[in-house]
Amino acid sequence: MNATGCTVTPFEKLACPLDGEPLQRAGNIWTCAKGHSFDVARQGYVNLLPVQNKRSRDPGDCKPMVVARQAFLTEGYYQPVADAVAEAVLSDTEPSAELNCLDAGCGEGYYLRQLAAHAQSVQALNLIGLDISKWAVQSAARQDKQMSWVVGNNANLPVLPATIDRMLCLFGFPVYAEFLRVLKPGGRLLMADAGADHLRELREIIYPVLKPSRPPKKEIPEGFLQVATRQVRFSVLIPDAQQISNLLMMTPHLYRASADGLGKVEELTELRVTVDVRLTVLEKASNVA
Incomplete structure (x- = not known):
């Protein structure tokens, strides 16, 4: 139980990534009825990404990128985004x-x-985090x-059908058919995408000319109903060169920028940036299997 009184436990309705059969855990091994087995690593996770699906x-973020993101996020620079995500997930419960x-x-x-x-408004949360990066x-x-x-990966989620109440896809790659499965x-999908002004000040340093921002998609994915949208926008001061570097490593600009642009960022000792995030909540239609 967490400090808010909500019971937090691991979600365990997992599916074999090779045949879709339910997985059962015995000790540190997950197995399915057809004999496929997957060991729990010493850190406590299980790898359900078959080699043929890589x-x-x-794949995914490398170790330095993960270290940079952890160092940046734990300082609370994106706390308003985390607060808004939690509020959206827990609303109407x-x-x-x-x-x-x-x-x-x-x-x-x-x-x-x-x-x-944040989970003071519900009795229990059964949580699972999945990423393609080990x-x-x-x-x-x-x-x-x-x-x-x-x-695992979003194109072949190792999760049993119709078992998820709330799904997050934050700055990621949605696979709507698999999410529906x-x-x-009535389950809900919360997505976060960069808004038009997201990290504008950083981008203005990196690129000679900013490309026009893409307008948000208006079409709703098949099988979903749109419940809500929200813009989370605020300014934050990044106080030193290391955290500016960490922020850059969290973004695709690390690979898109020229050597000249990256050099300009390396010279910075502080930077105030705009965080502009668009949250969209979609609900699985009740008539979708």
Whole structure:
């Protein structure tokens, strides 16, 4: 039980990534009825990403990127985003509710940990964080043993059908058909995307000319209903060169920027940036299987 009185436990309705059969845990091994088995690593996570489903030897964020993101987020620079995510997940719930929540693309687990810390409005949370990066999942598992941590990908979620009440996809890559499969009817998907002014000041330093921002998509994915949208916008001072570097490593600009642009960022000793995040809440339609 956390400090708010909510019981936080690992979500365990997992599916074999090879055949979709339910997985059962015995000790430190997950097995399915067809004999496939998956060991729990010493850090406490399980790798359910088959080799044939990898696009590279070491997919997802590398270890230095994970370390940088953890160092940045734990300082609270994105706290208003975490607060808004938790509020959106927990809204419209009964005090007696028990919610199964999956973070698809959890990184090192910051937003799930924040959700657990905010969960005073429900009785129980069963939580699972999934990421394609083994380094991210290792970091998450080291920091919190209350949740399930899984290496996997969004295109083949190792989760049983219609078992999830709330799903997060924050700055990630949604696979709507797969999300529909694991969500319960009426289950909700919360997505976070960068707004037009997100990190504008950093981008103005990196690039000679800023590209026009893409307008938000207006079409609603098939099988979903739109429940709510919200803009989270604030200014934050990044006080030193190390944290500016950490922020850059969290973004795609690390790979898109020229050597000249990266050099300009390295010269900074502090930077005030705008955080502009668009939150969208979608609900699985009740008539979708």
